[in-house]
Amino acid sequence: xxxxxxxxxxxxxxxxxxxxxxxxxxxxxxxxxxxxxxxxxxxxxxxxxxxxxxxxxxxxxxxxxxxxxxxxxxxxxxxxxxxxxxxxxxxxxxxxxxxxxxxxxxxxxxxxxxxxxxxxxxxxxxxxxxxxxxxxxxxxxxxxxxxxxxxxxxxxxxxxxxxxxxxxxxxxxxxxxxxxxxxxxxxxxxxxxxxxxxxxxxxxxxxxxxxxxxxxxxxxxxxxxxxxxxxxxxxxxxxxxxxxx
Numbered sequence: 001x002x003x004x005x006x007x008x009x010x011x012x013x014x015x016x017x018x019x020x021x022x023x024x025x026x027x028x029x030x031x032x033x034x035x036x037x038x039x040x041x042x043x044x045x046x047x048x049x050x051x052x053x054x055x056x057x058x059x060x061x062x063x064x065x066x067x068x069x070x071x072x073x074x075x076x077x078x079x080x081x082x083x084x085x086x087x088x089x090x091x092x093x094x095x096x097x098x099x100x101x102x103x104x105x106x107x108x109x110x111x112x113x114x115x116x117x118x119x120x121x122x123x124x125x126x127x128x129x130x131x132x133x134x135x136x137x138x139x140x141x142x143x144x145x146x147x148x149x150x151x152x153x154x155x156x157x158x159x160x161x162x163x164x165x166x167x168x169x170x171x172x173x174x175x176x177x178x179x180x181x182x183x184x185x186x187x188x189x190x191x192x193x194x195x196x197x198x199x200x201x202x203x204x205x206x207x208x209x210x211x212x213x214x215x216x217x218x219x220x221x222x223x224x225x226x227x228x229x230x231x232x233x234x235x236x237x238x239x240x241x242x243x244x245x
Contacts (some may be wrong), residue, residue, distance in 0.1 A: 011026055092230070094119070111145055114141050
C-alpha cells in the first residue's frame with residue numbers, strides 16, 4: 001500500500017521523535033494501517049488523534065516497506081465520552097484490542113462495521129447495558145475473524161442444536177443441557193444474546209458473555225501476553241460489574 005485515502009477509526013497513537021506520532025487506525029477496505037503524522041503531538045492535532053475518533057486519513061509512502069506519512073482530518077470526535085470513566089474504559093479497550101491483535105493491511109470490513117457500531121452505541125446509549133452487549137459481540141467477532149471462532153450453534157458432544165446452555169472452556173463449543181449433566185461447574189454458562197437470541201440482555205448475562213470472550217481472547221489471541229492490555233479489560237469488566245451491584 002503506497003497510498004491510501006479513507007475514513008478510519010483511530011485505534012492507537014504513539015509518540016515518535018520530538019513532535020510526531022505514529023497512528024494506527026482501522027479502515028473498512030484496507031484493515032489496520034499505520035502512518036507517521038508530522039506534528040502529531042501538537043495542540044492542533046492532539047484532539048484529532050484520539051483513539052475512537054473517526055478521521056479522514058491520507059497515507060503516502062514511497063515504497064510498500066516504508067512507514068507512510070499520514071495526515072488526518074477530524075470527521076467525528078468521541079473525545080467528550082472520555083469524561084465518563086466507564087465509556088472511556090470501553091473505548092480504550094476496544095481500540096487497544098484492535099490495534100494490538102489485527103495484522104496490518106488485511107481487510108476486516110465486518111470488524112470495522114462492528115467497531116463503528118460499538119463506538120456509536122457508547123455515544124448514544126443511556127446506560128452501559130445498551131453498549132456492553134455490542135462490545136461482547138465485537139470480541140466474539142474478532143475471535144472468529146482471527147481464526148479462533150467459537151461454535152455456538154451446536155452441541156460439541158452430541159451435534160444437537162437444541163437446549164444449548166453452556167460453553168466448553170477447552171473446545172469453545174456449545175454444550176447442551178443434557179450433555180452438561182454433572183459437568184456444569186466446569187463449563188461457562190451460555191447467555192442467549194451471544195447466539196443472537198436476546199436483543200435486550202441483562203447486565204448479568206452480558207457479564208457472563210464477557211467472561212467467555214475474555215477467556216478465549218486471553219488464551220488464543222493475547223496468549224497471556226500484554227498484561228497492560230489485559231489490565232485495561234479487567235478494569236472495564238470490574239466497572240461493569242459494579243454497575244450491576
